[in-house]
Amino acid sequence: MDKKRILASVVVFLILAVLVYLQYRHWRTFDWATFWSQTDRVNKMEVLGGIALVYFAYLLRAVRWKIFLRSVRPQTKATELISPTLTGFSGLALLGRAGEFIRPYLIARRTGLTFSSQLAVWAIERAFDVGSVAVLMLAAVAQARRMPAALQPKWFHNLFIGAYFLTALTLGMVAAAVLVRWRGERVAQWIEGRFAHRKELGHSLAMKVREFKDGLDTIHGAGSFVWLTIVSIGMWCVIALSYAAVTRSYHDASLNIGPLQILILMGSSMAGSMLQLPAVGGGSQVATIAALSRLFDVRPELAASCGILLWIVTFASVVPSGVLLAQHEHLSLRKLSEESHRAEEDEIGRPPAA
Numbered sequence: 001m002d003k004k005r006i007l008a009s010v011v012v013f014l015i016l017a018v019l020v021y022l023q024y025r026h027w028r029t030f031d032w033a034t035f036w037s038q039t040d041r042v043n044k045m046e047v048l049g050g051i052a053l054v055y056f057a058y059l060l061r062a063v064r065w066k067i068f069l070r071s072v073r074p075q076t077k078a079t080e081l082i083s084p085t086l087t088g089f090s091g092l093a094l095l096g097r098a099g100e101f102i103r104p105y106l107i108a109r110r111t112g113l114t115f116s117s118q119l120a121v122w123a124i125e126r127a128f129d130v131g132s133v134a135v136l137m138l139a140a141v142a143q144a145r146r147m148p149a150a151l152q153p154k155w156f157h158n159l160f161i162g163a164y165f166l167t168a169l170t171l172g173m174v175a176a177a178v179l180v181r182w183r184g185e186r187v188a189q190w191i192e193g194r195f196a197h198r199k200e201l202g203h204s205l206a207m208k209v210r211e212f213k214d215g216l217d218t219i220h221g222a223g224s225f226v227w228l229t230i231v232s233i234g235m236w237c238v239i240a241l242s243y244a245a246v247t248r249s250y251h252d253a254s255l256n257i258g259p260l261q262i263l264i265l266m267g268s269s270m271a272g273s274m275l276q277l278p279a280v281g282g283g284s285q286v287a288t289i290a291a292l293s294r295l296f297d298v299r300p301e302l303a304a305s306c307g308i309l310l311w312i313v314t315f316a317s318v319v320p321s322g323v324l325l326a327q328h329e330h331l332s333l334r335k336l337s338e339e340s341h342r343a344e345e346d347e348i349g350r351p352p353a354a
Helices: 003-026 033-042 044-068 078-099 102-111 115-144 156-192 196-216 221-248 260-273 283-295 300-316 319-328 331-350
Strands: none
Touching: 033 300, 044 078, 044 115, 044 221, 044 300, 078 102, 078 300, 078 319, 078 331, 102 115, 102 331, 115 156, 115 196, 115 221, 156 196, 221 260, 221 300, 221 319, 260 283, 260 300, 283 300
16 A cells, blocks of 8 residues: 555545544433344344345446447447445455456456547446436435425435536536537546646546446447436446345334435435545445434434444445355455556556557
């Protein structure tokens, strides 16, 4: 691990330590015996159902990547991408952000494509994820707005803000995509000129623009776009069902929450995941626990138990299968992380094509 990653991990640890301290200071009467009792009483079959749904979502991710590859590797099957997908997300769970490039790196090796081309797909995939969650949030807001004002709970305001923030972000990404699709090289050259005094940074940013443009080139026609949209929204619906299965497994009235609250939990978890330590996460659990306790008035012990279980089911449950697949293929997650980051640095250091 280089100095930058060590520094980033230390900063994340300190921020999470402060957040956890403030959370538990707010819960001065937190009862650990009650926490373990709540955790022990969950319905194991419903939790296993939630894990099965998460794995189905990983299958949909493989299907979506196969659609991206249709124009350059039409013979690639979605089943061939399942192993890199599970291994990649296992690396992300165990290594934190250091493992985020393992998946595109493995897919590039398996398909014989360049790493930069799969980084481009990875960037576009993220745009579809944000857009899909925005669509679901807007649908939830539209449904909630039909409720009488007196019946709208206090968390509706948070849902409203989150939905419109994601919508604005999605529209901004669409505008950026249109600009990059038609003027990508000119934008990259402008960035390199603008940051001429910091050549390495300018070239790095310009490389990201070129990667994003290459990713957009993988979407051939309206048909591909429609299929990518359907699979993306479907995948996030499946993930939402997994969240619902976990909260339902406690059989507690305070966790008998509907689709609107589930979307808020998903949004909280996604926001918190930006603060993540290798193997232990941190930010996702803290954000989810805070949403449960402060927005939905769930008891502290139950909120903590549910927040941790949600993280295990939706994020960490992939680790056993991913590690087994990596061992079966004689792969080291740490070495893959180092190789993928080294490959990215090589791409950034390479001068642009004439």
